[in-house]
Amino acid sequence: MTDFSPEVQASIDRVRADVARLHGELTRYGLVVWTGGNVSGRVPGADLFVIKPSGVGYDELTPENMILCDLDGAAVPGAPGSERNPSSDTAAHAYVYRNMPEVGGVVHTHSTYAVAWAARAEPIPCVITGMADEFGGEIPAGPFAVIGDDSIGRGIVETLRGHRSRAVLMQNHGPFTIGKDAKDAVKAAVMVEDAARSVHIARQLGEPVPIPQEKVDALYNRYQNVYGQTPQGGMNR
Amino acid sequence: MTDFSPEVQASIDRVRADVARLHGELTRYGLVVWTGGNVSGRVPGADLFVIKPSGVGYDELTPENMILCDLDGAAVPGAPGSERNPSSDTAAHAYVYRNMPEVGGVVHTHSTYAVAWAARAEPIPCVITGMADEFGGEIPAGPFAVIGDDSIGRGIVETLRGHRSRAVLMQNHGPFTIGKDAKDAVKAAVMVEDAARSVHIARQLGEPVPIPQEKVDALYNRYQNVYGQTPQGGMNR
């Protein structure tokens, strides 16, 4: 069952390395504590994804102990790391990969300010241009859902399908983000906390000035198509 | 008096190493300043525990200068480190070990947000799923008590005995946490500050949505029994 074509094996190895390394961005930006939080990445050209093991410290993550899963969230037997359990959020990641084929990466954290908005089930209004660039408008709140069935994954997909935002604030829980690959989803996790913090602080001393919708649209379209060294491209949604 | 059986000596050495190293988690997560805060760990199979020396900097802590104490909080004469005074909170740690045999680790910090709730003698309500996982409900406030007799230890034990929470916010003082071992108590110290901060920030801009009690129960039971590579087990309380 771990006998993949050389092309798929090369993709798996690349995604293992990316996912292991990208967890370091979660600690670098203070988005996680202890063993909380997780990053996953889809393996291009296969019905597989790679995710963090459950309850393992950030200092101990390596490409080899990342866990290769099928799209039902089951660890592929015999693959490196498969002697451990995958992240307890694996079912939610798997649901997203099954239902949003354009998604190549998923991230979940309990980052402080995003959790605070989530605890109030309140979307973050788009009052800073950086949010318009990155999320194209407000960052939505999702439903209350608990681990144990498909309800978290379903809540993510129902909220983000057809939405510009790559981030959802699951009620009383925290942010889940998606992206064209794991790095893009990690970037969204960094940016949702930045937006959550900046808008929280802005609102503590008064009401932010709204940004007209057509300006939000213009900023979003430019950023997705022009910013950086190659157009961002997004997820063709 | 320092002539222990090889098994006990091996346990002492292991706990010394763990306790010394775990202090690094307190600085890593910004839970302490200067020489404040302390971690202790019970020596399995003996009426002994290991604790930080008083007023020594975090950069200078080593397994050898940790202090071995009996369950009355007295340093064991002749043991490495015994030329120094143990932490000024040693009596409180000792009281907990004497009265809660299921406890294998105790931690005390002055972490900012937990101290803020403690200054108001206000429990932290359980409005985020991460708190339900880790603490099983609200984090309680304990009584006002000062150093000099058993009142701090008694306040900790009376508040936490029979409570799901491994953390108590001692009034006007700060958090004390317990665990099945020193690492588990340190994890609780990290998570209580994270919960204190997230719920504080959530409440600054409105009221968080409550989580129904049966959902809190389900989250707590799952996390204690399923999360990580082996069931958490808890303290059999």
Place this chain on the structure above:
Amino acid sequence: MTDFSPEVQASIDRVRADVARLHGELTRYGLVVWTGGNVSGRVPGADLFVIKPSGVGYDELTPENMILCDLDGAAVPGAPGSERNPSSDTAAHAYVYRNMPEVGGVVHTHSTYAVAWAARAEPIPCVITGMADEFGGEIPAGPFAVIGDDSIGRGIVETLRGHRSRAVLMQNHGPFTIGKDAKDAVKAAVMVEDAARSVHIARQLGEPVPIPQEKVDALYNRYQNVYGQTPQGGMNR
């Protein structure tokens, strides 16, 4: 077109090194996340400036991949780094250099507290002596402007021309700072966030005491002329 006199080439090399290195101060002080934020520096004795490439990570910045631009914001063909796009804020930097000949450095960040004031389009009142020293009074808010024409650059210049402050809070966007050179503009970016944070926190629990205008003037004049190892000199504005 990259055939500069030895003197100009030496200046270019020096500014490349300064600009690349100074980006490290933005991460050191937590003013930026991911690839956001940018520093530029004018090349003394030439109609040129050096700026960060677009969408490149802070760990990857070197003197060689900084981008040399003319004062219209176009990359100089053939110069090192010119195969990449310059920062998406390059037009705003260029506008400032064209219209404020005394300016030798420009910085833009999305630092949290400055963004919060910008989201409310509210100037930061001068209620701490450190602000009087550094900015000579309040830090002004600028107009709403979006990328795509000269409106950001024009907003910066119209707000800061004739103003003591080296920082402007562009509405819904964030701070832009200017200085006699890139280092001076970076210092202003660090100090505007520090002022934005301190005054925000002061106002959360009441009204700060105003500082009489003549004291603000005295502090500003002293600091510009006496502080440090050589008089600050400023920008002769």
Place this chain on the structure above:
Amino acid sequence: MTDFSPEVQASIDRVRADVARLHGELTRYGLVVWTGGNVSGRVPGADLFVIKPSGVGYDELTPENMILCDLDGAAVPGAPGSERNPSSDTAAHAYVYRNMPEVGGVVHTHSTYAVAWAARAEPIPCVITGMADEFGGEIPAGPFAVIGDDSIGRGIVETLRGHRSRAVLMQNHGPFTIGKDAKDAVKAAVMVEDAARSVHIARQLGEPVPIPQEKVDALYNRYQNVYGQTPQGGMNR
């Protein structure tokens, strides 16, 4: 004039090393930005003190570039470092050393939360036991004073003389702390920011519970006489 007795020279060398090194604690605890903030230490057995040069970066401080001053705040000609200007706050430090012979160290920062209380000219009430231990009660606010004469030094001395607190919040300016030596004053600078932050956050969501005065007294007396490896001793005030 730099021809000191071997004993005094040894003291000077020791204080130079301590003062240079202790500046690292200001950056470690985030109390300063850029070149702001300063530590000084009295030379035991001589009418001299050692202080940071003005406007020099924290990464560049060494024992050799610290500046040796007499008690009028004038750099001792010919001593190492004397080609530079001492900190612009040197006159305030000198005033304290001239008027409080029990003081062996002085520190000044613009740490965020202490500045916030200072901007409101509001003392920090003693509602946490850590403040009672360290400061023996509230941390007082001092008068408004500007650089250029003795008014800052006078404000510090008039506020702290006969007061248990080793910290004063100079109005609209920031904290100055004193101690029996430079390290003790640095500790007070760390602890005043910690207290300022914790009490600020406590008050954001309600009123902290007061601590009875006799409990404050008991905590202060115990901490000054018992904590650590040797009694704290204090400054015999």
